[in-house]
Amino acid sequence: MALHEVVPGVHAWVQPDGTWWVNNAGAVADGGQVLLVDTCATETRTRRFLAAVDEATGGGPIRLAVNTHQHGDHTYGNSLLPAATVVVGHEHMREGLRVDPVIDGCPPLWEPVPDWGAVTRRLPDVTVRDRLTLHIGQRQVDVVHPGGPAHTTGDLVAWLPRERVLFAGDLVFSGLTPLVFMGSVTGALAALDWLAAFEPAHLVPGHGPLLTAADIPPVFDGIRRYYQLVLDTAGEGVRAGLTPLEAARACDLGEFAGWADAERIVPNLHRAYADALGTELDVVAALTDAVAWRGSLMPTKV
Numbered sequence: 169m170a171l172h173e174v175v176p177g178v179h180a181w182v183q184p185d186g187t188w189w190v191n192n193a194g195a196v197a198d199g200g201q202v203l204l205v206d207t208c209a210t211e212t213r214t215r216r217f218l219a220a221v222d223e224a225t226g227g228g229p230i231r232l233a234v235n236t237h238q239h240g241d242h243t244y245g246n247s248l249l250p251a252a253t254v255v256v257g258h259e260h261m262r263e264g265l266r267v268d269p270v271i272d273g274c275p276p277l278w279e280p281v282p283d284w285g286a287v288t289r290r291l292p293d294v295t296v297r298d299r300l301t302l303h304i305g306q307r308q309v310d311v312v313h314p315g316g317p318a319h320t321t322g323d324l325v326a327w328l329p330r331e332r333v334l335f336a337g338d339l340v341f342s343g344l345t346p347l348v349f350m351g352s353v354t355g356a357l358a359a360l361d362w363l364a365a366f367e368p369a370h371l372v373p374g375h376g377p378l379l380t381a382a383d384i385p386p387v388f389d390g391i392r393r394y395y396q397l398v399l400d401t402a403g404e405g406v407r408a409g410l411t412p413l414e415a416a417r418a419c420d421l422g423e424f425a426g427w428a429d430a431e432r433i434v435p436n437l438h439r440a441y442a443d444a445l446g447t448e449l450d451v452v453a454a455l456t457d458a459v460a461w462r463g464s465l466m467p468t469k470v
């Protein structure tokens with residue numbers, strides 16, 4: 169993992185290989201102060217990130233931290249931030265983390281079972297519904313919600329309009345399988361057009377390598393085709409009376425078979441089914457079916 173200086177004073181923490189629980193984060197520094205975008209899943213990974221930020225930014229106080237969404241790979245490390253740091257998140261993100269059972273004990277769906285270390289639930293101090301503008305030194309950071317469910321129901325991006333850097337959170341998985349089961353497949357698809365309209369010079373995805381402006385169209389087109397495959401497979405599966413797991417087993421992933429975390433086809437189909445049928449999605453059941461599809465626990469490195 170390494171801190172990449174995307175433009176002067178704007179850093180992306182990129183953790184290979186970007187699979188389950190291995191996220192990207194960021195830091196914006198100016199005037200001796202720091203704003204973070206997300207933390208990491210575990211105590212060890214978050215301390216490593218904070219030490220790298222300290223070194224790169226001269227150890228200025230972390231005044232603000234933005235959570236792009238509720239998932240633990242981006243938020244469990246919140247509790248390691250200084251008490252004085254103001255944590256910002258979407259109102260649905262705050263509620264999602266408040267009731268998240270996984271921080272108290274991860275279900276045995278991954279191998280090894282993640283060990284979060286000494287982290288506790290730390291919720292945002294400030295919640296956002298639509299948008300908010302933050303200032304760190306002379307820099308402006310716009311925190312914006314895509315307008316509806318996408319990766320989750322409480323996604324935010326952090327946009328630096330002057331530097332044209334977009335921290336997209338998990339609205340973008342770069343080079344590996346996207347996960348949308350706690351949001352919306354159609355919403356995540358629409359969010360790609362919304363993200364492209366920022367016309368970023370640099371995009372920091374929630375997982376996977378950094379993107380420049382030239383990378384964005386082909387990467388987004390691949391993600392669009394994947395979401396369309398999920399929607400088509402769900403439509404056929406519902407008509408044929410298949411369960412999401414059966415539909416996943418019948419689905420040829422084609423060009424996406426090589427993307428890491430391919431088993432996410434199963435929870436993604438659970439989401440598409442739930443939206444098509446107007447039912448509630450059971451998170452643990454969706455992930456348990458992903459394990460069944462793989463025939464083994466899901467791999468992780470945390």
Ligand SMILES: [Zn+2]
Binds near residue numbers: 239241242338374375
């Ligand atoms: Zn993530």
